[in-house]
Amino acid sequence: MIFLRIFFGHRRAFFQPCAALTGILLLCPLPSEAGSSPASRFQGCPANGQIGPVPAPTLSHFTLPAPLPKGLALYASQDLAAVAPAGWHCLELYGSSGAFLMLKPDAFPQTDSTLEVRISGPGIQVSSTSGTTSGRFDVARTIARAFPTHQPFVQSVIQEGIEPTSRFPTGPYPDDQITREGDRDIAFVTPAHTVGFGTESRLTANNTPIKGVIHLTSAQDLMTIHVRLASNQSHLTQTIIDQTRKLNADFAR
Structure with a gap:
């Protein structure tokens, strides 16, 4: 491939050959020139919680794992980041149990x-739940349903005597579709109008499925992603999950 650099006054642009008509070479901008800049596709997210409101960051310390497809943008709060459709609104809530965007x-x-x-x-919701603070109860409930090889953690929480055993049912939700990706990772689909891992979030059940992933870190913390898009954007769901997962380092712990 031949690339040409052309100067227009003080401006410089890069082009690539894209077509030829009757001996005339037509030039098209390279994709990086044609698309919007990464900065124009970033939105900072404010936070609210235990010690009060936190302003939205003006710059992101999260690094995109790959170029964003058209129509998507990077959103980031003080703790978490997500890829989502451009033009959306975002908010982080935080407390002693963790944070979710x-x-x-x-x-x-x-x-x-x-x-x-x-x-x-x-x-969309991206969550980080601590297994060593008040979040340990939610972590234990998820482990009881999703990660059978890590049941000793559940038993240790039950033995504290703060919540009864009945609050920690075992086995997956009956309607969920579960794909195991190792002993610390699952992908799930909670069908429409049902209760499952998808509704273990601020997303309430409706006529559209909720898809997502759950990761149990080596420190017994939970990282989760929940995604539900309109039908005309549903083809972006897996891209959003994959890129959001790579944005948040704790998914690799």
Whole structure:
């Protein structure tokens, strides 16, 4: 492939041959010139939680694992990052149990009700739950259902005597479709109008499935991604999951 560099006054552009008509060579911009810049496709996400509001970052310290397909953007809060459709809104909630980043097409309320917000339509949630703080109860509940080789952790939490054994049912949700990717990773699909791993988030059940992944780190923390998109964007689901997973380093722990 031949690339040409052409100067227009003080501006420089890179082109590649793309067609020829009756001996005339037509030049097209390289993809990096034709697309929007990475900075224009980044949106910082504010946070709210245990010690109050935190402003949205103006720069991201997360590195994209691959170029973003058209229509997607990078969103990042102080703790977590996600790839989602461009033009969405985002908010992180945090506390002693961990943090989760929510994204949806419409704005989040600017009141105390933000802490209780639910997502009834399209949405994405990326969560980090600590297995050593108050988050250990949620971690144990997920392990009981998803990771049979790590049941000793569940028993250690039950033996604390704070929550009864009945709060830690074992085995996957009956309607979920589960794909195991090792003893610390699963992918799931929670079908429409059912309760499952997909609804263990701020996404409530509706007529569209929720897809996602769950990773149990070596430190017994949980990293999860939940994705539900409108039908005209559903083809982006796996790309969003894959790139969001690579953005957050704890998925590799």
